[in-house]
Amino acid sequence: MGLIHKFIQVGVACSSDPKPNPIAVDKAVRFAKELARFKNEVVLMTGGGGGLMTIVSKVFYEHGGTVMGFLPLEMEGVNVGHPRWNPYNTIEIYTSMSYQARSVPLVRSSDVLVCLGGDAGTLIEVLIAYLNRKPIICLIGTGYLTDKLPKLLDNEGYLDRRKLTKVIVEEDPTKAALKAYEIGKKTLKQHIKT
Numbered sequence: 436m437g438l439i440h441k442f443i444q445v446g447v448a449c450s451s452d453p454k455p456n457p458i459a460v461d462k463a464v465r466f467a468k469e470l471a472r473f474k475n476e477v478v479l480m481t482g483g484g485g486g487l488m489t490i491v492s493k494v495f496y497e498h499g500g501t502v503m504g505f506l507p508l509e510m511e512g513v514n515v516g517h518p519r520w521n522p523y524n525t526i527e528i529y530t531s532m533s534y535q536a537r538s539v540p541l542v543r544s545s546d547v548l549v550c551l552g553g554d555a556g557t558l559i560e561v562l563i564a565y566l567n568r569k570p571i572i573c574l575i576g577t578g579y580l581t582d583k584l585p586k587l588l589d590n591e592g593y594l595d596r597r598k599l600t601k602v603i604v605e606e607d608p609t610k611a612a613l614k615a616y617e618i619g620k621k622t623l624k625q626h627i628k629t
Contacts, residue, residue, distance in 0.1 A: 443473070444544055444545050445470065445480065446549070447491055448482075449552055451482070455486045455490065459487055459578055460487065466574065467495040471498030473616045477616065478526075479503070480503045483504040484520060484524065501526065503525065504526070505530055508537075509534060543563075549573075551577065551608075552574060565599055569600060570601075570618045573604050574605055
């Protein structure tokens with residue numbers, strides 16, 4: 436029997452602000468278009484919807500990709516017109532958890548986490564990824580709090596003395612997408628071997 440095909444699970448952490456920063460929108464669109472080149476190998480995973488999550492989901496979906504949304508309890512049953520409504524979730528996971536709690540299965544299910552820009556909630560997801568040794572790519576130049584994340588890193592790219600996983604800082608969204616694909620593919624191969 437042959438090996439079952441597994442998708443690279445690229446998680447994104449980003450702002451759910453209904454009126455996201457235009458610079459971050461442009462970067463999210465460019466990231467999603469580039470990542471969609473690998474749509475036959477990648478599943479995009481988000482926290483369910485709103486703001487940049489909906490934008491990145493829309494672009495990835497419209498380019499033929501599969502989007503998995505980890506919906507918090509508060510978003511179950513959200514309809515058209517709600518600021519967090521996201522019709523681009525091809526697969527919806529009803530986590531039955533609060534916004535912050537649903538971030539744990541999203542991040543832990545990711546082969547790589549890409550921070551596309553956001554504030555406290557996005558930063559929490561980055562920290563969850565770090566504590567779980569998940570590869571992290573942080574897109575900067577978005578106009579959000581997470582642009583300051585590089586100031587927290589040591590000279591080697593770690594968040595603390597435990598050196599759990601390096602945080603890769605990238606300003607170009609197309610490069611961030613390529614790195615996410617490459618790192619995710621490598622991470623997936625390591626999981627298959629074990």
